[in-house]
Amino acid sequence: MEETQKQQNKLICFLLDILRGVAIGIAFIIPGFSGGSVAAILGVYERLVGAIADFFKHFKSSFLTLLPIVLGMLLGVAALILPIQWGLRNYPMPTVTLFVGLALGGLPSITPKLKGEPPAKPTWKHLFACALPLLAAGSLCFLPLGQEVDLFHLNFGGYLLLVLIGIVGSAALVVPGISGSMLLLIFGYYNPVVRLITENLLHGQQVGICILVLFCLAVGLVIGFFGISVLMKYLLKKFPRGTYFAILGFIIGSIPAVYASVYRETGSILFSNPWYWVAAALMLLVGFALSFALVLWSKKKKTS
Numbered sequence: 001m002e003e004t005q006k007q008q009n010k011l012i013c014f015l016l017d018i019l020r021g022v023a024i025g026i027a028f029i030i031p032g033f034s035g036g037s038v039a040a041i042l043g044v045y046e047r048l049v050g051a052i053a054d055f056f057k058h059f060k061s062s063f064l065t066l067l068p069i070v071l072g073m074l075l076g077v078a079a080l081i082l083p084i085q086w087g088l089r090n091y092p093m094p095t096v097t098l099f100v101g102l103a104l105g106g107l108p109s110i111t112p113k114l115k116g117e118p119p120a121k122p123t124w125k126h127l128f129a130c131a132l133p134l135l136a137a138g139s140l141c142f143l144p145l146g147q148e149v150d151l152f153h154l155n156f157g158g159y160l161l162l163v164l165i166g167i168v169g170s171a172a173l174v175v176p177g178i179s180g181s182m183l184l185l186i187f188g189y190y191n192p193v194v195r196l197i198t199e200n201l202l203h204g205q206q207v208g209i210c211i212l213v214l215f216c217l218a219v220g221l222v223i224g225f226f227g228i229s230v231l232m233k234y235l236l237k238k239f240p241r242g243t244y245f246a247i248l249g250f251i252i253g254s255i256p257a258v259y260a261s262v263y264r265e266t267g268s269i270l271f272s273n274p275w276y277w278v279a280a281a282l283m284l285l286v287g288f289a290l291s292f293a294l295v296l297w298s299k300k301k302k303t304s
Contacts, residue, residue: 021072036176041106101287137253141260166220
């Protein structure tokens with residue numbers, strides 16, 4: 001009986017990690033949002049970073065930790081990239097506001113990390129660690145967009161640059177609050193990569209070039225994942241409270257960057273129809289409620 005209960009608990013945890021991975025994957029395809037922020041809000045950030053950093057040192061345990069999350073990420077990107085792109089194109093404000101609500105509702109999950117163990121008042125160093133990333137994330141709103149890259153006519157140097165772009169994107173994914181898709185948008189790669197997947201690869205057109213482009217990006221993603229994860233694991237071990245204050249600053253600072261990225265994509269997020277704003281407010285409440293309920297449920301499970 002006890003063994004059966006353990007197996008059921010393992011299955012539940014596996015499925016929950018897949019769902020967390022779906023949320024992280026969705027964050028990666030929304031300009032302005034960070035997969036690292038979502039991982040921190042969902043309470044799996046330290047586990048995720050530790051598993052990536054120790055992948056070769058503790059292969060089996062790291063692989064089992066990463067497997068459901070990576071599966072969820074791939075599932076989230078594959079299943080929702082088209083609906084989310086449709087929502088961002090036709091209803092940008094409600095779509096983005098839903099995810100802002102999810103981010104805000106999950107902030108209480110990192111509150112215990114901010115208080116420290118034992119709890120103590122924050123020092124000026126902690127406040128500085130929060131303010132600096134907040135300003136850095138918010139400053140992304142003011143960076144000019146690069147000219148879009150033609151991914152179907154790249155030379156050898158262009159493919160090497162794709163690896164570098166993958167490293168930058170993965171670093172932004174691992175570091176909470178810095179959006180990989182936002183940086184790709186600034187560098188001029190986001191829309192071409194999205195179109196390459198949705199308009200070419202999914203329709204079986206120029207498959208060879210599509211696979212080569214995605215392979216180069218994947219190589220950069222893997223390199224960046226391991227390098228930045230080792231650094232983040234060190235910071236979480238040596239300066240856990242200050243690191244989480246920095247994470248909080250990144251998350252808060254990324255919210256205006258989300259709306260700025262939508263404005264850049266659509267030309268406007270302001271609509272005169274009052275029902276549009278009602279829909280946006282409802283999406284904010286729905287996102288906040290879902291995320292906050294997940295935080296409460298997770299705390300209850302930990303306590304029990």
